[in-house]
Amino acid sequence: MSKSIKLYYKTCREQAGLTQEQAIVLLNISNAETLSRYENGHTPVSQDLVASMVKVYRTPLLANWHVRYVNPDLAQYLPEIENPITDGDAAFQMEYVEDDIRIVREAVKAIFRDGVVTAEEAVRLKVKASMLRGIANKALSAAIYLEKREACGNV
Numbered sequence: 422m423s424k425s426i427k428l429y430y431k432t433c434r435e436q437a438g439l440t441q442e443q444a445i446v447l448l449n450i451s452n453a454e455t456l457s458r459y460e461n462g463h464t465p466v467s468q469d470l471v472a473s474m475v476k477v478y479r480t481p482l483l484a485n486w487h488v489r490y491v492n493p494d495l496a497q498y499l500p501e502i503e504n505p506i507t508d509g510d511a512a513f514q515m516e517y518v519e520d521d522i523r524i525v526r527e528a529v530k531a532i533f534r535d536g537v538v539t540a541e542e543a544v545r546l547k548v549k550a551s552m553l554r555g556i557a558n559k560a561l562s563a564a565i566y567l568e569k570r571e572a573c574g575n576v
Contacts, residue, residue: 429486429513430474431460436512437478447477465491480509486517502558505566514563521556525549 434444441453448470450456458464466474471487474480485503489496505511529549532542 428460428462429483429516430466432516433474433478433480433483433509433513434460436480436509439478444477448473478509479507480513481506482510482513482517486513501555502562504562508570511563511566511570514559514566518556518560518563521552521559525552525556 434441439447441456445451445453445456448456450459450470455464459466459470466487468487471484475484482503482505485499488499503510503514505514529546532538532546532549538546
């Protein structure tokens with residue numbers, strides 16, 4: 422697991438307000454140590470377990486992220502922007518945006534570090550600009566969800 426990516430399984434559990442002890446019961450996992458290994462990226466998470474996490478944590482976007490992380494070849498077939506449908510999704514989307522921004526920011530800083538942008542780096546900057554536009558769209562989708570939620574009186 423990339424050090425620049427947060428541990429989303431844990432993030433979603435915490436956003437759902439669950440302790441490890443509560444989650445292991447709801448997810449039918451043998452013990453907290455096993456859950457910790459999943460959350461810290463030491464043990465791969467099965468699709469069945471991710472499906473359970475999505476339901477228990479009320480975060481459908483976790484399934485989208487999981488497919489992108491576990492099988493990047495399938496990611497090309499997923500829509501780039503997923504609109505949050507639960508409070509957990511909105512929180513997850515904001516975490517995801519934060520991490521994506523960090524990745525793009527570090528890449529751009531590395532390109533600009535020596536004060537010279539080569540032709541190859543200019544191409545990479547164009548890719549990073551496109552990624553940044555996608556990040557902005559993810560942030561916007563979370564903002565729209567929050568505005569709709571507030572407008573409906575679900576505060």
